[in-house]
Amino acid sequence: MTVNNDILKIFGDYVIKAITIDNIDYIEVSKDKLKETIEYLTKEYNLHYITSIGVDDRPLTRTLRVYHVFSRVVEDKFIVIGCSTDPHYPHVDSITPVVPAANWAEREIRDLLGIKFRGHPNLERLVLPDDWPEDIHPLRKDVPYNLRSVVEVKVTYPLKRPREHTVLPVGPYHPLLHEPEYFELYVDGEKVVDVEYRGFHVHRGIEKLGESRLTYNQVPFVAERICGICGFTHSTCYCQAVEKAMKIHVPERAEYIRSILLELERMHSHLLWIGVACHLLGFDTGFMHSWRIREHIMRLCERLTGNRKTYGLNLIGGVRRDINKDGVKKAINVLKMVKEELKRFIECLLSLKEVKARLEGTGILPKNDAWKLGAVGPTLRASGIKYDVRANHPYAAYKEASFSIPVYTEGDNLARLLIRIDETLESISIIEQLLDKIPKGDILAKDIEVHEGKIGLSMTEAPRGENIHFVITGKDNILYRWKVRAPTYANLPVLKVMLKECPLSDAPITIASIDPCFSCTDRVIVIDIKNGVMRVTSFKRLLRCKI
Amino acid sequence: MIMELLSSITFFTSTLIRTFLTQNIMWPTFLFTLGILLSLPFKREKCNFILSLFSLISCILIIYLSLRVLLTGKILYFEYVIYRGSIYSRIFPFSKVSLIMDQLSAYFTLILGIVGFASSLYSFHYMTRFYGRLSLRLFSFLYLMFLMSMYLVLISNDVLLFIVFWELTTVSSMLLVAYERESEVARRASIKYFVLANAGAICIIMGLGILVLLTNATSFTEIGQKIDIISENKLLYYTVAMLLTIGFSVKAAQVPLHSWLPDAHPEAPCNVSALLSGVMIKLAIYGLYRIIFTVLQPDIYWGLALAVLGMTTLTFGTMMALIQTDSKKLLAYHSVGQMGYIVLALGTGVHLLAQSSIEARTLGCIALIASLYHTLNHAIFKGLLFLTAGSVLYRTNSRNLNLLGGLARAMPITFITALIASLSISGIPPFNGFVSKWTIYVSTLSTLHPLLTLGAVLAIFISAVTTASFVKYITSIFLSQPRIEVKDVSESPWSMGASMIMLSLLCILLGVYPLAPLSIISSVVGYVSYINPECIMSSIILYPSIVLLKPGVGITTSMSITITALLLLILTLTTLLAFSFIYKPMRITATWFCGVLARNVKYTAKSYYTEFEQSYRLMYSLRKVLYEKIVNPLMRAYPTVTRRYDKIQWEYAFSFILALYALSIILMLLFIRVMLGW
Amino acid sequence: MVELELTLLGVIVSLFYSLILDGLERKIRAKIQSRKGPPITQTLYDVIKLFRKELLIPSTAPSMFMFAPIVSFSMIIIAYLILPYGFPNPMGFYGDLILLVYLIVASTILLLYGGSSSGNPYAEIGCSREISLLMANELIIALVIATIAIRYHALSLNTVLASLTISPSSILIVLTLLLYIYIESARLPFDIGEAEPEIASGYLIEYSGPLLGLTIYTHILKRTLLYLFTSVVILGLVDNIIQLSDIISRFVTILLFVTLLSILYSIISNICGRFRVRHAVNAVRAIIPLPVLALILSFLGL
């Protein structure tokens, strides 16, 4: 309550609504006072910017609403500051000058909802493809979800290009990362001087899909396919958001099963990344061995959930499949074997002098840059800031398990590698604790009824960082608004800082050090553009994620 | 008084014409002067046409004369006594003028002829770029004067004539360097070149002066006969040797004194800079040969000193060339490097010929063959490289490697000839660079002498550095994506193309069939080292298996380079044919930029070898030390002075040099008086 | 002239054996990475498949893009012709040691000319990296040649084979050669020229179909050539210990040495990561004292 009446005291007349729902302080302010309130808040309280959400509220209140979500680092509390603007003249003050991390989120809202942000440094198109018509904003309620846009002229996105340096396109199809993203490295000799990013080639419009066709219990299966590796965190996060909105009590055993599988997924995601990092550093034997160890975990998940990666377990209110007796026993000895093999592999990896020499001192992310630009997950913790959703905002069964959060201060590639190794070992101990403390009981809450207009916000710690699902429930079993903010979305702007002055041969490992998963970041269907130069097919290239 | 003066002048010119016309050694000079006189009255196109035509014909004549001397072995000799027993002879000892074209000078005139022919053919169209901007008359005067003075230097047997024409060469080349008057850099470079060249000339004058005054003879051959006075007094011998070596090494651009070349050559017009680095710096080598072999006899330590000088030049010259981003500056630094190779081989030859044993002397001859052959090769491919750089300059008007690119399709002839030249300078087997470099390594390594082996090691390493810098040169000009618009660039006119093709054919011919030129060179070496050429040739009959007359090495049958080249051709053709059968029709696609149409993706020349340069900082820091401590203070002395009196810097330069002359003559006289107690 | 036919036989055998050798190396890499790995003849299948594929030429590339690999392939074949396969090669001549080194440099340079003629910035970066390594490496082979010339007065491979004796300098020579071969054949820590993840396979980026097959085959041949050269030197040393008389057994011992070398190098290259360009050049510079010591020892006559 303290934050609410603090705001009421200062901006009394401008505040329209200030209520708190369990741990979310929801404040609604009038349009022109938004920037001051946020400026005041970020000065007073130690806030961590999470994301901004645009909602087309015309059916209900004939306005377009913008919510900015912050989380309190000190205690498990969220602050949502929103304002509304009329649809005919959608202009809102941009908060990027105050909170640089909000840069991309505001540009996305401009693309998808057409709300212009005054004072934004570069309000260019971020998410939609280059030749998407200017006036159609997909997330507006009146736009049908299966719209095929008519293509007129091919407009190339004008990337700023300094003249004198060599431009090196690390383009959509590059062996560096097996996903379509486009970096432009400006190279001077063997040194990278500047980098430009133009991504979102596989934006698939999952949010639009969630609002129009899928029922509540069908959305988890789509959420699970947002990312090819960290699918389960997305579906758990979605279910928790709806459960929070509906105040549904999830049975104890289901929460344990969810946490166990979340940690299993974290392990196999980190092992995959360690393998890719070894490959980028030329140590292919390391790639093969780390994926060999990972195979044991994939086999274990297949046995527990019926599929190697898309577990398909989550429903609103719990889990669909139980872990039986021999499943637990099997898991324990697999984990023991994996722990011992992993220790031996890590010892070999860190004994290579030349691999370590390439990781040390490259791609340095200073502490204040990390915090200001809103880095998340291992990238943030490698720069010396101890912030982990499992500890700061505990969810599922993490309250029962005791675990330590590895933090390094150098902020270079080596720190990020060591963090991921420690986290994998930490996950093993978490799973072992949870497995022997798992209670009896049913796994799915019965008779859930969902009513309209509730707000739900939940955060989970994905292997790459925190990922947020924001949900507004709608009528006849369909969501009204569903916002997904994947961790790589927050980590990408940080790359610009890390890639400055880094040698060219280490650019790939620096780009991969934030473990980017571009399929998470992009969520619109790329329509088959027939412009003769480049045929962009609509299905997603999941080379890496197809396990 | 005036009548007497007039009569003597008319008498002098009539005898001049009567005597000169008969001697064929003088025809080229006659043609040059005629060229100058004829081109004076005319303007732009006609003047250029006459200038190029006359220099073309005279160069053909020079080639004919030198080939005749080399093949028939009959030396051309011409002596003309100006005045006998007249009152002046007491004061002025130089009473008669003697010109001689023996095998040695014939070889160098052959080089002059070839490169002169190519550059004059080139200048038919190249000079069109200066119409309107600069006066062609001045250029024709300087250009023909430059060629004539070089020719006369090579054939003058008389010491005074040698010095006079040497100075004439320096003056005319300095003015040619400063031909593009409006560029400040060109003026500054020409002055720097002029001062340094004259400093060298002074050392040469002092050395030759001592020789002349001590032996009281005025022509090289006579001094050579009466050399025993000098050679038994070791101190005098070494001072003269040191003086002459320093004097000649300035013009031969050896390391401590080479700083004028990388500034002077890029500023001159391209056909002149081809001559400059193709022929002019070879005059110094000719001077060294003349002094070492006809005047002072070769000496072991002198040879070693030359070898060490050559080693340092080739290392620093080429290392500096590696990091240049201006096309002509890069080529200029490479001239310094390659001159290092020639002086290294010369030093080895001198060192070996001074020894007594027959094997050493044969090996010495092979070393001399290597150095002479590399002089010829270097003249050809360096001249060709400057001509290609000129043709690129002619079309795109830019020398900056960072901006050029993608000219391979637009200028095919220039591209292919530049490729052949850069392959031969980096010593790729079928081309001529390889043969001469290979002989240098074989001769230096077979001496089993520590210093010379170090020279060979450095030479092999530096040849890789040369290859590297020429890959950068060719890639950044012809192969990468252009940064500046090169759409409307077309091939350069036919005359430029013809001269480039001629030189590149020569490159291939000398590489594939080296036996012909080598027999000529071995006759030159035989003449120089008083070992009959047959004995030398026997050691390289089945070239290049050198049958060392050393017991135990045994005679191995040889596979001459020619067979290697033929094999290479056959193999390439067979694989080419094999290709054409099996693969399906080709498909032309856009270059792959990972699926995106990227612009200005050229990998700039500046960023090519930054890593290598960082890792070998030691070599580059030495250069900085050398410059900061020694050369720059000297250089800085004169520009600060001249910058203040910009307009009178010419007078200042001349007065500075005249003072130096006077000083040198007084010093010389003093030195002789002290040494011999006259 | 029986040796001439035997040399040609030796050339043909080693041309095909090099493919098998590369297949063997792939097998070892698979074993180290604990996977089954393709059959020994996989490289042969790859090359044949590539020769049947379609040829793609970048629009900005001059015709040199096609001829450079062909000429560099023939350079390597000539280098094979002058190698003594255990017996004095009739094609060898005094000073062909230098010709051999120059042929290797020439074939690499021509390959790089071909690669960078495609106009792709990745190719140019790969080309500049490969040459920096080549330059640094050249100093080592120059020192080795000087040592051989000084110690054994031998500049031709045949005399090297005949006159090598066991002495401190010759052992140092063999050691340096082993290192030189490792770097020159662009093994893993030093394969910065065509580092696949960093610069998308460097100067091979634009090659496809038969040209790519030929470049891969030239690369493999160059590796086997370097192994052959070292095993000739080793055979020269071994001759002092055990006298192998007839030609066939000497040729077989050379092939044995070649296989041993290839297995050893394949194991080493699989257990290390890739150098940065600066590290690679510094590592090569760190090797220089070894051949310098050999040169000094050879001056003292040891």
Added chain:
Amino acid sequence: MKRIKILLMAKKAGIVTEPYPYKPVEPPEGFRGKPYIDPDKCVGCGSCASVCPPNAIQVVDLIDKGYRRIELFIGRCIFCGRCSEICPEDAIELTKEFELASKSQNDMYQVVLLKMVKCKICGRYFTTQRNIEKLLKELPKDLWDTILVCPECKEKSTAYTGSYAKR
């Protein structure tokens, strides 16, 4: 040299490549493979079609031919198993089969045709026969006459007969 440990690790791990294409692999027992509709159990109620996230199952009434067509398109199926949970008759079961690649198009589809029953009043087909038999078994006798009437006619009839209001 610590690098040798890499070799030891490799030796200890041995060869892990599975000879899959040449030797069949048995997936674990909980494995979710291709769903199979058992034709004789399915009553055509259509609840699986409504719950399937990617709309892989389509239920179409061919009015003119008198058949209800239940079509399962494997191409869209994500093997989540929701249909097998919802199905009242347990007609859909997830098999262990995962090798679904095939050249012919129709291998991708599984179609079940169920005869339909005409409505007594308006004479249009409205539900499958098997559904009727199931209802007959479960419901008490007095409701039987309401079973054979299609929902539209039922509405119309309730509007004025009011016969059901009492119950």
